[in-house]
Amino acid sequence: MYNVLGFRDPLESPRYRYSKYIDINLLSTKANGLAFDAMARHPLSPNRGGDCSLHITLSVNLQDRASIAARWFVVSHEMFHLYQYGYTLFKRAWVNEPLAKWAEYALRKRDMYPLEAPPEALPATTCEIDSLIANPVSREANRFWSRLVQLMDSSDAKIHLPPTLMQEEYVGGEKVFKDDTLRGVGFIAAVFQTLDAEDDAISHLNNWSAYAWHEKDQISRHHDGRILAAIGRVITRAGVTNPEVEAFLHAIKEFGKTNDCSLHNVGSR
Template sequence: MCVLALAVAQPQPEAGECYYLQRDGSLEELANEPNPAKGFGDIHFFVESPDQSAALTSTRRDDLQLQLAAADVLYRDVLGLTPPLLMPRYQRAHFIMVILRTDQTRGGQAYDEVVRSAASPDCHIRMALGGQVIAERNLTPAHELFHLYQNAHMMFKQAWVHEGLARWSETLLRGGVQEGSPLPANVEALERVMQESYGAAPFWQRLFYLLDPQGDISIPDALRDKRYHDGSQVVAVTEFYGSAFLPLLFSSLNEAGEALATQEQWPVYGWAEAEQRSLRHNEAILSAVHHAVSTYMPVADQPEELRAFMQLIEPMAD
């Protein structure tokens, strides 16, 4: 368990805080190529159990790094999202730490605070991956990186938003994008979506499809050509939906979170974890969705299914 204590730093009201981890695991930095650009290029790999670092082959690490780099290009250049380190919440972070847990074969976790510790005295944000994850068979690295993008843009971590959108993001690499299930037509169906986690991905897929039925095929050739060591494609998607809408959705959720923090007299980036996940904020989220859709597509242009959904959530958006 990590104990957080506020690191001493000059006040920067526009930025999130940097916390000191008083107890941190046994971490050892691997050789990392320096990158002068502040963005995803500033990634530092650490191993959690240095005595087991030999179990992490260079091939496996290269494939993990390849997936992360490709996912970042998709999120940043294709979707048009601002990289986490360039967002106000993470202005004090100097790099992204990727902790490889060499004894784990699967799984990952994205952390949402800017931290530093004796193992790494510079402020940074973190994600952890099972060091034995096989990138060509597992999209956990891309999934966890998307969480860092979400954390940088919004404080909401309700599972249907946080995990549903992150699961959708995997389709940008996996391919085989579907049109999704019909949008909820009544309150009961909407409530079922908002009780979901990863299972909410089809909801987002459908919303994006209705807003962008032509799809987006603007995958850079350089990404299409990327291959893992086994020869398989890193980015297999050929078309997807919602690329122009997603930045607007993230911006609307960001604004809704700031308004809620002002209303509740919370620090903008200092919400209690329970509040970040509380389902009582679903109306604020739906209001942000309603605002983003209305801004992106006038009512007259909305297909009937989307218009009916917007009418359903409109009372909650007031």
């Protein structure tokens, strides 16, 4: 589904060029699902031998027939994390978690995370941006991305998937795809394509390996200024403008002035 929508398959990304499989394991875990950004070899797994794989872990409880149709969108959430990791080494929760939540709605009803009344405007100050970043899995973060999507995509949100996909059913007979809408596909893809180029610039600036940043560098808050600037460039290229968007773009510039966005010599090698 994500491939058809225009996202780059993680197995086709330069970062994961040595991986041949995506393995999904059902295990006894507290979390519904986990996606791992590192390639791994499991020679004792059937048909794997010395080949590298990407890994997702799902709670064994999801295989229960009574809950599978209600909760299997967890797979689309975790799978989208692999797509994110294939694009960029930035692993900031305020980006990855809300957008994996957004991706769930390819399999869920509605075209994006619901904007509760009254609609939440984009951050207009550096303090509001700080609040967003500090609460990455909050409704505030989800509504931030939904609001961006709403402003950037004025289409009917229809997605066009092959009939063979739209006809897929769970083991109980319920349709996998609840509708044919997902707003913001082009915008979200453009964001990750831009972040793909942005982390390359940081690797070059700091003489880091392009695909082997330390974990602390991947999750560093020092990236936020550059990430926001990249989002701003996507908005500007799209030509979307109104007072709310202009205030957000101004806040991004002010945020960049007060944060070390260069990352020069951040971390040690």
